[in-house]
Amino acid sequence: MMDAIHIEYLPNTLANNESMPDIPEMGIHQAKKIGLFHQSWPEYHSTPLRTLDALSSYLGVSAIRVKDESQRFGIGAFKVLGSTWAMGRYLASAWGIGLDNLTFESLYEEAKFHEAITFTAASDGNHGLGVAWTAAQLGQRAVIYLPKGTIEARVDRIRRLGAMAEVTRMNYDDTVRQVAQLSGERGWVMVQDTSWDGYYDIPLWVMQGYLTMVREAEHQWNLISEKPPTHIIVQAGVGSLAGAVVGWFAASNPTPAIIIAEPIAAPALYRSAAAPDGRPVKISGNLDTIMAGLACGEPNPEAWKIIRARAHGFVACNDLIAARGTRILSNPLGEDPEIATGESGSMPLGLLATVLDQPKYADLRDMLGLGPDARILLFNTEGVTDPDLHRKLLWDGKYCI
Numbered sequence: 288m289m290d291a292i293h294i295e296y297l298p299n300t301l302a303n304n305e306s307m308p309d310i311p312e313m314g315i316h317q318a319k320k321i322g323l324f325h326q327s328w329p330e331y332h333s334t335p336l337r338t339l340d341a342l343s344s345y346l347g348v349s350a351i352r353v354k355d356e357s358q359r360f361g362i363g364a365f366k367v368l369g370s371t372w373a374m375g376r377y378l379a380s381a382w383g384i385g386l387d388n389l390t391f392e393s394l395y396e397e398a399k400f401h402e403a404i405t406f407t408a409a410s411d412g413n414h415g416l417g418v419a420w421t422a423a424q425l426g427q428r429a430v431i432y433l434p435k436g437t438i439e440a441r442v443d444r445i446r447r448l449g450a451m452a453e454v455t456r457m458n459y460d461d462t463v464r465q466v467a468q469l470s471g472e473r474g475w476v477m478v479q480d481t482s483w484d485g486y487y488d489i490p491l492w493v494m495q496g497y498l499t500m501v502r503e504a505e506h507q508w509n510l511i512s513e514k515p516p517t518h519i520i521v522q523a524g525v526g527s528l529a530g531a532v533v534g535w536f537a538a539s540n541p542t543p544a545i546i547i548a549e550p551i552a553a554p555a556l557y558r559s560a561a562a563p564d565g566r567p568v569k570i571s572g573n574l575d576t577i578m579a580g581l582a583c584g585e586p587n588p589e590a591w592k593i594i595r596a597r598a599h600g601f602v603a604c605n606d607l608i609a610a611r612g613t614r615i616l617s618n619p620l621g622e623d624p625e626i627a628t629g630e631s632g633s634m635p636l637g638l639l640a641t642v643l644d645q646p647k648y649a650d651l652r653d654m655l656g657l658g659p660d661a662r663i664l665l666f667n668t669e670g671v672t673d674p675d676l677h678r679k680l681l682w683d684g685k686y687c688i
Contacts, residue, residue, distance in 0.1 A: 530590030612637025
């Protein structure tokens with residue numbers, strides 16, 4: 288059965304090009320410190336920036352490069368950068384380790400003198416996997432709650448790391464609320480990438496952790512080309528990754544046009560940008576999408592402040608776009624590398640390709656300035672997380688346009 292692609296675009300009328308929100312924690316000083324911390328982990332290596340020259344030529348743009356997080360820390364997702372930094376910061380504070388001395392080794396050795404702490408999180412899989420992995424590396428405990436519909440493969444990966452994992456009967460946002468209640472009742476430490484009144488530091492640390500990936504990508508790009516990216520398409524769930532990307536590149540000159548992309552089933556940032564008062568909009572319901580990592584209905588308020596001020600525009604698209612991105616990355620043109628990806632990771636590439644090669648989106652292509660000189664940076668945020676769905680997309684043409 289052939290289905291119709293669906294893309295909605297909203298320019299950011301809330302953007303303030305004169306000033307950024309006052310969040311010095313997202314600056315170069317902090318980013319360098321966080322990068323050194325990540326480099327102290329034995330499993331650390333900079334993930335590759337993949338250049339897709341054949342695809343760029345086919346689609347009529349100057350460059351497409353994909354930061355490939357499918358190899359990050361051996362667990363295949365960028366989220367672990369947030370959990371390691373956030374949990375490391377928390378333990379450093381609890382154990383009296385100065386930030387200038389904060390390394391994997393200092394945490395590992397100090398853990399021998401303390402009773403294990405239980406960390407908990409709500410997650411569709413990747414964030415929970417990062418929390419579970421970090422806890423295992425540092426001799427701590429982890430309890431992860433996953434929203435209804437989470438596939439067993441994601442649950443099993445978390446359990447294999449020694450964490451407790453349980454699937455709830457609620458959507459992601461309601462699962463977050465349940466975990467917040469349980470952590471308060473049981474004395475657990477909640478590690479979440481979205482904030483609310485009274486819960487600010489850990490979500491900020493999670494968002495800061497993502498700066499390592501963003502800085503790596505910028506450095507790798509500059510080694511390849513003297514010309515910086517003109518466009519960045521970044522996917523969003525609660526918006527913490529997008530906040531890190533927008534926050535970092537806002538200081539660039541020239542600043543790239545940053546497009547925030549979401550599933551049309553969970554367009555919380557898109558709806559927030561459309562709201563007359565520019566405040567975060569909450570979306571309820573099932574939020575059903577194959578982009579499981581992006582099925583979030585409530586924006587991170589702190590990330591939204593950054594995104595609202597500097598993002599170029601917002602896109603909401605259906606699952607066919609993500610499926611197309613998966614097929615393109617898995618079946619590269621010419622000498623382009625094959626990239627293993629989950630549906631949350633592949634959606635920006637599917638979106639870019641569709642806007643560039645489908646005549647019905649010619650006006651959007653022109654509006655975004657995606658012409659022959661465009662140089663686009665994308666982030667593949669995850670490896671294959673649902674092998675069964677991945678096979679159906681590639682072998683059976685599921686979600687075909």
